[in-house]
Amino acid sequence: xxxxxxxxxxxxxxxxxxxxxxxxxxxxxxxxxxxxxxxxxxxxxxxxxxxxxxxxxxxxxxxxxxxxxxxxxxxxxxxxxxxxxxxxxxxxxxxxxxxxxxxxxxxxxxxxxxxxxxxxxxxxxxxxxxxxxxxxxxxxxxxxxxxxxxxxxxxxxxxxxxxxxxxxxxxxxxxx
Ligand code: GLN
Numbered sequence: 001x002x003x004x005x006x007x008x009x010x011x012x013x014x015x016x017x018x019x020x021x022x023x024x025x026x027x028x029x030x031x032x033x034x035x036x037x038x039x040x041x042x043x044x045x046x047x048x049x050x051x052x053x054x055x056x057x058x059x060x061x062x063x064x065x066x067x068x069x070x071x072x073x074x075x076x077x078x079x080x081x082x083x084x085x086x087x088x089x090x091x092x093x094x095x096x097x098x099x100x101x102x103x104x105x106x107x108x109x110x111x112x113x114x115x116x117x118x119x120x121x122x123x124x125x126x127x128x129x130x131x132x133x134x135x136x137x138x139x140x141x142x143x144x145x146x147x148x149x150x151x152x153x154x155x156x157x158x159x160x161x162x163x164x165x166x167x168x169x170x171x172x173x174x175x176x
Contacts, residue, residue: 005166012043015041024050029063048082055148060157061153061154064151069085073089101116106143
């Protein structure tokens with residue numbers, strides 16, 4: 001999606017690969033595993049420092065959980081990178097079989113509703129004053145922005161619609 005938008009995208013697995021980043025995407029997956037891996041690969045402190053310095057970061061699904069300051073009823077010992085002043089609830093819409101798709105109005109994205117794919121998705125249970133709510137599904141907050149941090153409960157990368165990633169690329173460009 002990012003390459004299609006003209007960005008130079010590459011994977012980050014080690015601290016040495018964090019140099020010269022303009023922005024970071026934390027994708028979906030499994031946040032408990034990501035939490036263990038960022039610490040095992042010594043990425044926890046450098047990523048927290050970059051977020052504190054204002055690096056634009058987009059987190060989708062498990063990535064949203066990694067960006068959240070707080071998790072409602074977390075797995076024992078589960079930590080997040082934090083940065084976003086929100087409380088998220090993991091697997092909030094139900095189990096894998098309860099995955100669903102929905103067209104959402106998304107503030108800041110023009111051209112009609114965004115098709116959102118939710119896969120064992122979290123929702124934002126509580127958001128601080130500095131957090132802008134961009135979209136809701138079933139009355140729940142599923143997309144937020146706080147300055148250079150963007151997060152969605154759903155997976156825009158699976159639909160072929162580049163508009164959410166475009167919003168993130170614009171956030172990076174605005175800050176540079
Ligand atoms: N349920 C996963 C978690 O808690 C997130 C699922 C996803 O990223 N699609 O980390």
